[in-house]
Amino acid sequence: MKATVKLTDNITLEIEEQKEMETLHKAIVLGNPRRHCVECDATEGFYFTTNKSTTDEGTFTYVNYKCGKCGARSKLGQYKAGGYFWNEFEKWEGKKQTKEEPPTPEE
Ligand SMILES: [Zn+2]
Numbered sequence: 001m002k003a004t005v006k007l008t009d010n011i012t013l014e015i016e017e018q019k020e021m022e023t024l025h026k027a028i029v030l031g032n033p034r035r036h037c038v039e040c041d042a043t044e045g046f047y048f049t050t051n052k053s054t055t056d057e058g059t060f061t062y063v064n065y066k067c068g069k070c071g072a073r074s075k076l077g078q079y080k081a082g083g084y085f086w087n088e089f090e091k092w093e094g095k096k097q098t099k100e101e102p103p104t105p106e107e
Contacts, residue, residue: 001017001019001020001023001024002014002015002016002023003015003024003026003027005026006031007030007031008047008048011048013030022082022083025083025084026083026084029083029086030084033046033074033076033086034086034088034089036089037067037069037070037072037074037089038088039067039070039072039089039090039091040067040069040072042067042068042069045068045069046065046067046068047065047066047068048063048064048065048066049064049065049066049073050064051064062075062076063075063076064076067089071091072089072090072091072092073089073090073092074086074087074088074090075087075090
């Protein structure tokens with residue numbers, strides 16, 4: 001099963017998984033990031049960002065949906081069993097990159 005998800009005007013994803021549920025899961029999660037910033041109450045002006053962070057355990061790639069108003073980030077987390085989820089918006093100022101933990105899946 002194949003799905004096409006439009007993230008922004010210039011990013012369109014093509015998702016193809018063997019299991020239909022996996023395709024649906026990824027298409028729905030990636031196509032529907034959180035649209036309410038709990039830090040400043042914004043509901044628009046978000047944009048995607050990405051960064052890499054190296055810790056003692058290795059280098060991790062992060063995909064974030066960022067609030068254009070206050071700079072809080074909603075981080076894309078990954079389930080160990082496969083699949084994604086969006087973390088709540090959170091501000092990261094003052095925290096060192098090296099202390100950033102890899103995303104912990106929430107069930
Ligand atoms: Zn905000």
